[in-house]
Amino acid sequence: MKIVVAIKQVPSLADEVELNAEGTNLDFDAVDFVLNEWDEQAIEQAVLVKEAGSGAVTVIGVDATGELDGVLHTALAKGADAVAKVAGEFEPGLTSHAQARLLSSAIIDMAPDLVLTGVQAPDDLDGQLGPMLAALMDLPYVGVVNSVQVSGRTATVHKEYAGGLMAEFSVQLPAVIGIQAASQPPRYAPVSKVRQLAKTATIEEIETAEDELESGLSVRSMTRPVSVGHADMIAGDAKAVAGRIIAILNERGLI
Amino acid sequence: MLTLAEEIAFILLVVVLGGLTAVGFRGIATLVRSGRAAPPREDVPRRLMSALIDVGLQRPIFKARPVLSTFHAFIFFGFSFYFLVNVADLFEGFIPGFALAYGAGGAAGPFLGGVANLFNLVADILSVLTLVGMIAFLVRRFGMKDKRLSFNDGVLLHPGVQAGGVRRDSAIVGTFIMLHVGSRFLGQTLRLAETGKADPFMPFASLTSLAFGGLSASALSLGIHVTWWTAIGLIVCFLPYFVFSKHIHLMVAPLNLGLIKPGPRGLLDPAVPKGAPDDMAPGAAQLQDLGWPRLLDAYACIMCNRCQEVCPAHGSGRPLSPAALEVNKRYLFNHHFTSLAKGEQADIPLLAMAISPEAVWSCTTCYACVRVCPVGNEPMADIVDIRRRMIYDTAEIDSGIQGALEGIGKNGNWFGKVARTRARWAKDAGVPIKDATKEPVEYLWFVGDTASFDQRVVPLTQKVARVLSHAGVDFGILNNEERNAGNDVRRVGEEGLFEMLVEQNMKAFGKAQFKQIITTDPHSLNTLRNEYPQFGAEYPVHHYTAVLLELLEAGKLQVTEKLGRYLATYHDPCYLGRYNQGYEPPRRLLELAGMRFAEMPRNRENSYCCGAGGGQIWLGSAPAGERPAESRIREALETLSPITGDAEQLLFVVSCPKDVVMYTDAVKTSGNEGKIVVRDIIEVLEEALGLTEPAGLPDTAQVPV
Ligand code: SF4
Ligand code: SF4
Numbered sequence: 018m019k020i021v022v023a024i025k026q027v028p029s030l031a032d033e034v035e036l037n038a039e040g041t042n043l044d045f046d047a048v049d050f051v052l053n054e055w056d057e058q059a060i061e062q063a064v065l066v067k068e069a070g071s072g073a074v075t076v077i078g079v080d081a082t083g084e085l086d087g088v089l090h091t092a093l094a095k096g097a098d099a100v101a102k103v104a105g106e107f108e109p110g111l112t113s114h115a116q117a118r119l120l121s122s123a124i125i126d127m128a129p130d131l132v133l134t135g136v137q138a139p140d141d142l143d144g145q146l147g148p149m150l151a152a153l154m155d156l157p158y159v160g161v162v163n164s165v166q167v168s169g170r171t172a173t174v175h176k177e178y179a180g181g182l183m184a185e186f187s188v189q190l191p192a193v194i195g196i197q198a199a200s201q202p203p204r205y206a207p208v209s210k211v212r213q214l215a216k217t218a219t220i221e222e223i224e225t226a227e228d229e230l231e232s233g234l235s236v237r238s239m240t241r242p243v244s245v246g247h248a249d250m251i252a253g254d255a256k257a258v259a260g261r262i263i264a265i266l267n268e269r270g271l272i
Numbered sequence: 273m274l275t276l277a278e279e280i281a282f283i284l285l286v287v288v289l290g291g292l293t294a295v296g297f298r299g300i301a302t303l304v305r306s307g308r309a310a311p312p313r314e315d316v317p318r319r320l321m322s323a324l325i326d327v328g329l330q331r332p333i334f335k336a337r338p339v340l341s342t343f344h345a346f347i348f349f350g351f352s353f354y355f356l357v358n359v360a361d362l363f364e365g366f367i368p369g370f371a372l373a374y375g376a377g378g379a380a381g382p383f384l385g386g387v388a389n390l391f392n393l394v395a396d397i398l399s400v401l402t403l404v405g406m407i408a409f410l411v412r413r414f415g416m417k418d419k420r421l422s423f424n425d426g427v428l429l430h431p432g433v434q435a436g437g438v439r440r441d442s443a444i445v446g447t448f449i450m451l452h453v454g455s456r457f458l459g460q461t462l463r464l465a466e467t468g469k470a471d472p473f474m475p476f477a478s479l480t481s482l483a484f485g486g487l488s489a490s491a492l493s494l495g496i497h498v499t500w501w502t503a504i505g506l507i508v509c510f511l512p513y514f515v516f517s518k519h520i521h522l523m524v525a526p527l528n529l530g531l532i533k534p535g536p537r538g539l540l541d542p543a544v545p546k547g548a549p550d551d552m553a554p555g556a557a558q559l560q561d562l563g564w565p566r567l568l569d570a571y572a573c574i575m576c577n578r579c580q581e582v583c584p585a586h587g588s589g590r591p592l593s594p595a596a597l598e599v600n601k602r603y604l605f606n607h608h609f610t611s612l613a614k615g616e617q618a619d620i621p622l623l624a625m626a627i628s629p630e631a632v633w634s635c636t637t638c639y640a641c642v643r644v645c646p647v648g649n650e651p652m653a654d655i656v657d658i659r660r661r662m663i664y665d666t667a668e669i670d671s672g673i674q675g676a677l678e679g680i681g682k683n684g685n686w687f688g689k690v691a692r693t694r695a696r697w698a699k700d701a702g703v704p705i706k707d708a709t710k711e712p713v714e715y716l717w718f719v720g721d722t723a724s725f726d727q728r729v730v731p732l733t734q735k736v737a738r739v740l741s742h743a744g745v746d747f748g749i750l751n752n753e754e755r756n757a758g759n760d761v762r763r764v765g766e767e768g769l770f771e772m773l774v775e776q777n778m779k780a781f782g783k784a785q786f787k788q789i790i791t792t793d794p795h796s797l798n799t800l801r802n803e804y805p806q807f808g809a810e811y812p813v814h815h816y817t818a819v820l821l822e823l824l825e826a827g828k829l830q831v832t833e834k835l836g837r838y839l840a841t842y843h844d845p846c847y848l849g850r851y852n853q854g855y856e857p858p859r860r861l862l863e864l865a866g867m868r869f870a871e872m873p874r875n876r877e878n879s880y881c882c883g884a885g886g887g888q889i890w891l892g893s894a895p896a897g898e899r900p901a902e903s904r905i906r907e908a909l910e911t912l913s914p915i916t917g918d919a920e921q922l923l924f925v926v927s928c929p930k931d932v933v934m935y936t937d938a939v940k941t942s943g944n945e946g947k948i949v950v951r952d953i954i955e956v957l958e959e960a961l962g963l964t965e966p967a968g969l970p971d972t973a974q975v976p977v
Contacts, residue, residue: 031692032690032692205666205677208681209554209660209768213768
């Protein structure tokens with residue numbers, strides 16, 4: 018069983034994101050990158066599948082930030098058996114089309130039985146990457162999955178529907194599966210191990226012949242939504258809050 | 273005195289059993305060396321010397337249990353002197369005509385006589401004292417069934433221990449000592465009886481000799497031979513048993529004390545030895561993954577359970593006993609001795625055989641066990657090493673601890689707050705607080721997670737800011753660049769995250785300009801003061817209590833109101849007190865504030881942990897039983913209630929943000945609300961300085977909207 022997990026880094030939303038000067042994208046110099054949280058679920062699910070049966074998990078991504086190594090070492094610490102990155106001169110903010118082409122050409126050579134990826138990402142809310150990967154590799158795709166079990170050449174997956182409904186699918190392998198959540202919360206990646214792996218592990222670098230990175234679409238402008246009115250939050254203890262409310266009521270001549 | 277046959281028999285015995293013992297001791301040395309490397313011991317000869325002096329004065333053992341320690345001292349002095357006695361007895365056996373009884377009047381002749389008299393007097397008295405001490409020990413263990421010698425339910429015990437191995441060993445050692453010393457004393461008695469004279473330098477033996485006056489000369493001579501054998505021959509027979517008995521402590525304990533860890537208490541050994549290969553797993557899963565000093569510990573252990581007695585986890589009924597850990601290790605060594613003595617690696621998984629996972633996660637890293645151990649053992653160090661490997665293998669990590677570690681890894685704090693909100697408390701502190709990364713300051717205030725984020729503690733943090741500012745102290749903070757200092761992260765076993773935090777904080781230090789560090793958090797203080805220097809961050813680190821005291825003594829702060837209406841006691845936080853000896857400043861501050869004060873029985877070195885340290889505060893589930901903090905509140909009330917007098921209020925004063933939280937909770941959960949109030953020292957001081965804000969609505973202009 019060869020399981021491949023396709024991952025990517027996305028801007029951290031814990032901090033305010035800034036727009037670039039042209040107003041066409043984020044200012045990638047000003048953001049921190051983190052692993053897409055759905056990809057984190059995909060890694061966990063892959064390791065669970067491996068642990069339930071046998072096989073090996075390879076985690077692969079495109080290094081568009083120069084910081085992918087840390088993420089790959091973390092994947093190893095969580096139980097992946099091998100990691101690889103598509104090497105090249107890439108800029109952050111690769112489109113899903115580009116990601117899909119780069120990843121699929123590398124993954125196809127690995128002859129995987131199962132390809133997992135996060136069903137969506139903050140910069141891919143419509144979840145294009147999975148279906149595109151499947152299309153480019155000519156494999157079936159199921160998305161919004163929250164449990165995967167493999168027996169023989171078939172995977173049984175649970176897919177979520179609106180209204181709390183759940184469907185069970187049997188998928189002929191090889192296939193691509195878009196993970197919404199792993200069947201268990203992602204395990205802890207000990208920093209001790211991550212740091213050790215950073216010294217000892219090897220990351221396979223895959224050269225790519227792919228040079229078509231455009232998606233055919235371009236962003237004309239990116240802006241923040243204009244806010245219409247806002248609520249004032251009053252902080253502090255009960256006394257402070259009460260004091261402030263009295264002051265506001267006074268200001269408006271209500272008392 | 274001995275016949276030729278006896279002499280030959282004795283020599284044969286020495287050769288055979290002595291040889292066997294030597295092989296055993298060599299095996300122990302091999303075994304101990306099979307542990308992982310440890311930081312190099314410094315200054316070994318001097319430390320060994322001072323260990324011998326300490327042992328000679330019985331200092332380490334008098335750290336606790338004064339009465340039993342006195343009996344131990346009897347046995348110790350007796351046994352030490354018996355080295356000389358045994359040599360003399362050997363001479364007596366093998367050199368015809370050599371006898372020390374009667375000193376100057378006996379066969380020793382007038383030349384040796386004076387020395388012999390003194391020798392006899394000391395031997396006579398010490399023999400009796402040893403017997404008295406030994407009887408006391410045996411009565412206590414077998415007659416009184418001292419509860420301190422048993423373990424909590426659920427403590428993992430080696431089958432040999434379960435089967436009463438420690439009791440049997442104690443019985444054998446006790447019998448040996450009684451027989452050995454008793455026989456020697458009886459032998460001297462019989463010698464005196466042989467001549468029918470009393471020797472003023474052997475008062476006790478002279479007294480007992482009266483009982484044997486009626487025996488025939490041949491009976492007496494037979495008795496003298498028999499007692500020689502049961503005194504001296506017995507030692508030789510007993511030698512091989514040493515290798516497997518806890519009685520070996522009499523040799524290993526001084527060695528262990530001499531080889532004690534260099535450096536401060538608050539500095540942990542690294543998770544992998546320096547210079548180890550990059551892929552070596554940190555910490556310990558197998559017994560021989562532990563550092564060699566931890567293996568030696570098991571041989572020094574006398575199985576007295578003192579460490580267990582002071583352990584807060586044990587005290588709250590949890591299945592942790594630091595003593596059981598050491599005892600188990602020793603029994604495992606005995607069990608696998610043949611292969612270990614050859615230097616082989618044995619399969620001895622610690623979590624299955626020496627200590628249970630639940631016990632490992634019960635330790636608060638309070639250091640009480642290490643502090644009290646009379647032979648210099650460090651059970652806590654084993655526990656931290658076991659945690660390190662558990663974290664590394666992601667085995668059985670409590671969900672609460674995992675959450676805390678993930679939060680700290682991501683945001684630098686365990687409150688689940690994003691890093692950029694760290695300094696929010698400073699906005700409504702009431703005084704401007706400098707950003708040390710933007711302007712130079714004298715003191716860098718390392719705030720810590722609890723003081724920054726816990727809403728119960730934030731007002732206290734702000735008070736500290738106001739008092740420092742009032743005293744004109746030039747201080748600043750790292751703002752949102754500060755990260756958790758990593759003290760508890762390291763003690764939970766996440767060495768990698770700890771290193772990462774050190775790097776992040778050092779990067780922030782690098783952006784700031786300051787000369788010294790001040791903190792309210794003893795945990796941060798400990799690692800900043802004792803561990804960061806190893807990574808290159810060397811600054812003087814002060815607890816706020818020390819700085820406040822300095823300010824008062826320099827007149828920069830003035831007490832305007834004596835707080836005589838309060839009756840207070842003070843809790844020493846482990847990481848300020850036991851780890852860093854910050855005992856006096858808080859007490860001086862309370863004194864200057866003019867309050868009535870009483871110490872709890874467990875204070876300073878003996879302070880009892882609040883139960884929060886070493887990651888306990890992160891644990892997902894609260895274990896049943898009286899929690900350490902509740903036991904402490906009870907102790908405070910027992911101390912203060914009888915002497916309340918006209919005090920308006922009883923205070924439980926603390927000087928650690930975690931303590932504020934722990935004890936405020938404990939007062940509620942133990943149903944003592946209204947009886948005693950928990951106060952941080954800054955609140956007390958603010959009141960005494962007359963800086964308390966007038967009651968009523970606060971200035972709303974400062975409340976952010
Ligand atoms: S450090 Fe404290 S809690 Fe841990 S074993 Fe020792 S005494 Fe018990
Ligand atoms: S470790 Fe020390 S205190 Fe604990 S039982 Fe052994 S000798 Fe006693």
